[in-house]
Amino acid sequence: MRLSQYFLPTLKENPTEAQIVSHRLMLRAGMIRQSAAGIYTWLPMGLRVLRNIERIVREEMDRAGAQEVLMPTIQSADLWRESGRYDAYGKEMLRIVDRHDREMLYGPTNEELITQIFRDNVRTYRELPRTLYQIQLKFRDEVRPRFGVMRGREFLMKDAYSFDVDYESAKKSYETMFNVYFKTFKRLGVTAIPMRADSGAIGGDLSHEFHILAETGESGVFYDVAYDDLMARDQVDLETVSKLYAATDEKHDPNHPDAPPPDRIRTARGIEVGQVFYLGTKYSKAMNLVLPGPDGAEIVPEMGCYGIGVSRLVGAIIEARHDDKGIQWPESIAPFQVGLINLKAGDAAVDAACEDLYAKLPSCLYDDRDERAGVKFADMDLIGLPWQVVIGPKGVAAGIVELKSRATGEKQELSVESALARLNS
Amino acid sequence: MRLSQYFLPTLKENPTEAQIVSHRLMLRAGMIRQSAAGIYTWLPMGLRVLRNIERIVREEMDRAGAQEVLMPTIQSADLWRESGRYDAYGKEMLRIVDRHDREMLYGPTNEELITQIFRDNVRTYRELPRTLYQIQLKFRDEVRPRFGVMRGREFLMKDAYSFDVDYESAKKSYETMFNVYFKTFKRLGVTAIPMRADSGAIGGDLSHEFHILAETGESGVFYDVAYDDLMARDQVDLETVSKLYAATDEKHDPNHPDAPPPDRIRTARGIEVGQVFYLGTKYSKAMNLVLPGPDGAEIVPEMGCYGIGVSRLVGAIIEARHDDKGIQWPESIAPFQVGLINLKAGDAAVDAACEDLYAKLPSCLYDDRDERAGVKFADMDLIGLPWQVVIGPKGVAAGIVELKSRATGEKQELSVESALARLNS
Missing domain, CATH: 3.30.930.10 (Bira Bifunctional Protein; Domain 2)
Structure with missing residues (x-):
């Protein structure tokens, strides 16, 4: 969605x-x-x-x-x-x-x-x-x-x-x-x-x-x-x-x-x-x-x-x-498993990377809005999906995405393939 | 069931x-x-x-x-x-x-x-x-x-x-x-x-x-x-x-x-x-x-x-x-796809054949009751599942089951494998 x-x-x-x-x-x-x-x-x-x-x-x-x-x-x-x-x-x-x-x-x-x-x-x-x-x-x-x-x-x-x-x-x-x-x-x-x-x-x-x-x-x-x-x-x-x-x-x-x-x-x-x-x-x-x-x-x-x-x-x-930032859904009942944040909607390379990942994630809410990163982070923490994937210009250039666990706050930089393997396992 | x-x-x-x-x-x-x-x-x-x-x-x-x-x-x-x-x-x-x-x-x-x-x-x-x-x-x-x-x-x-x-x-x-x-x-x-x-x-x-x-x-x-x-x-x-x-x-x-x-x-x-x-x-x-x-x-x-x-x-x-015998459900909304009729509940060979088929049919209502065949046929026609499979002593001896389409009334004698292939296709 x-x-x-x-x-x-x-x-x-x-x-x-x-x-x-x-x-x-x-x-x-x-x-x-x-x-x-x-x-x-x-x-x-x-x-x-x-x-x-x-x-x-x-x-x-x-x-x-x-x-x-x-x-x-x-x-x-x-x-x-x-x-x-x-x-x-x-x-x-x-x-x-x-x-x-x-x-x-x-x-x-x-x-x-x-x-x-x-x-x-x-x-x-x-x-x-x-x-x-x-x-x-x-x-x-x-x-x-x-x-x-x-x-x-x-x-x-x-x-x-x-x-x-x-x-x-x-x-x-x-x-x-x-x-x-x-x-x-x-x-x-x-x-x-x-x-x-x-x-x-x-x-x-x-x-x-x-x-x-x-x-x-x-x-x-x-x-x-x-x-x-x-x-x-x-x-x-x-x-x-x-x-x-x-x-x-x-x-x-x-x-x-x-x-x-x-x-x-x-x-x-x-x-x-x-x-x-x-x-x-x-x-x-x-x-x-x-x-x-x-x-x-x-x-x-x-x-x-x-x-x-x-x-x-x-x-x-x-x-x-x-x-204090919002909900932390258990995976079993989360409305979506993954929230995908596009840090620069409108940037062709970032959009393409996001679209590609979005197509491969069966239960994903994709924040494709033209909003500030801060607003997107806050909304995503608020709604509390178990996993967040953040994609921005630097990551796209380096071929990596950031994966964050909402419950632990733990962040990892991963290749797109590794992130997908983790999320779809 | x-x-x-x-x-x-x-x-x-x-x-x-x-x-x-x-x-x-x-x-x-x-x-x-x-x-x-x-x-x-x-x-x-x-x-x-x-x-x-x-x-x-x-x-x-x-x-x-x-x-x-x-x-x-x-x-x-x-x-x-x-x-x-x-x-x-x-x-x-x-x-x-x-x-x-x-x-x-x-x-x-x-x-x-x-x-x-x-x-x-x-x-x-x-x-x-x-x-x-x-x-x-x-x-x-x-x-x-x-x-x-x-x-x-x-x-x-x-x-x-x-x-x-x-x-x-x-x-x-x-x-x-x-x-x-x-x-x-x-x-x-x-x-x-x-x-x-x-x-x-x-x-x-x-x-x-x-x-x-x-x-x-x-x-x-x-x-x-x-x-x-x-x-x-x-x-x-x-x-x-x-x-x-x-x-x-x-x-x-x-x-x-x-x-x-x-x-x-x-x-x-x-x-x-x-x-x-x-x-x-x-x-x-x-x-x-x-x-x-x-x-x-x-x-x-x-x-x-x-x-x-x-x-x-x-x-x-x-x-x-x-x-005049009952309902004829379309497959898309049928409560079960198949009704399995055991013609001689209590007969070890017939029971075994029914149990075997039942285990292999994901959407099956199995009439395992100790009732007359006529009652079972009438009930199965009444509730109107798209397919009926009938198993009795003669069929078991010959290695065949009867498959009936509720909508057309058409009956076929088939091997268990052929019936399964047809029903699970």
């Missing part, structure tokens, strides 16, 4: 409405624009990142055997009356009356609808275990939407639901999703520590929140230093994690029997980006989801639900990966 | 609520389920088709230089007051009041929002021409939703908007989109005839509706027989099309100066799946989108809008491509 053609309205100044760094950077880097309180349009650069995150989440869900569906955003209030949540949900639920005076709502979550689909379409326990998921817009009418996409009202979420014949099987489904989350966050280039979470009125100890560590995190988190090693692994199992203490400030209790001594506790800030939750039969029972079981007797499936805040992750990853 | 593991609740009987064939087949083939009037959940098989259509639409838009954004579904009523459409739109607009008593709405279309984004983020005519698009949910509160996804309330639509400095440039943008539509529908495996459409209060002759021909189409259409040749071409230009008569029953006038003699008119039924529309300055003027122009004087950009009904297309393509 040529920057001269790209719809990328970057801002030089910090927008006053943005209180946290990810919100500031997403506005400045031309990724999003607010259209109403807590409601955003994703511009091309932001949408690329959002789609990359979505793709990784989808790939890991599919790999684990979950199957994708797409539920509608607008749901019937009657459905939510079956579970008792229509009255219980409160003002965060966006309630709607349609032209025929039917009460509807914009789904803040989908336990009711997925349970209905299961109830209407599954005939035997033999179809279990089954995990269905979707990546779909949700709406929660936050009283004070803020922090950009981190706490918006309309947001994109992956929500998954598992159905099992009994608790043992449900626990396996939970473990599978736990592993999926660990792998997913690793691929997204961030550390997300699973914390034991409140499982509320349902009881049981099967609920974890995944928190990305970031200075600007909304929650204080406290965790065993052993996590540092654990999170570096390629895979962890639920049992190992369950032995280690980790809690958000709401749950933290230094006197808890599992809490390690103070010198083995790390204190940090965290952003919740995912939650896995064993639901038991709360919804299946309330909504009369009953199936003939193995021995002819009826069973009430055990459910679990598993959320990842897809749009929130864009902000959370920026909170974890930025410096 | 193994059918035994797949969430595919097919129905043997025709659902009574479905009045047209695509709705019946989408329900029977386990593609969708209704969750409220005119509101559907896409099950895994249906979602695959929807995503395939979305992908082709996106590829053709990107290839033409349009850039993708994602606008929110919930918009502010104030924005629609700027254009005067908030009061004008009527009951099809789903109006919402949020917790702070602000008037909001679920976007039925997005001219206002895109114009606002342009107004706030574009500073000079030099950024024109520009075409932005999104593939996003819309909601229109139809008084009588029916025909499944063909006339639903919540639906997926591609909507694009072009901005140009003057009429000549706007006409070029229109032509570009016209060509995109021709290519897109061709790739989707259907004939969609562009018909001159009413451009309403805006005036001018620049509006075309694209209609897929299908017996169950909602509109009568009348067109010059010359279209038969024209639609077979790889590309057509707007000028050629503009010389040929084509009109829906609402617009048809046999005495129109452009109308050919009766023996050169074809009469058919059509389903509208896309529309291209020159808007002029209707929205840019109303919403005060003004830019410094080439000679320093201000310009008011000329706009166009371009819609494709992505979810509607799933139904429309089925209307055009089915027989």
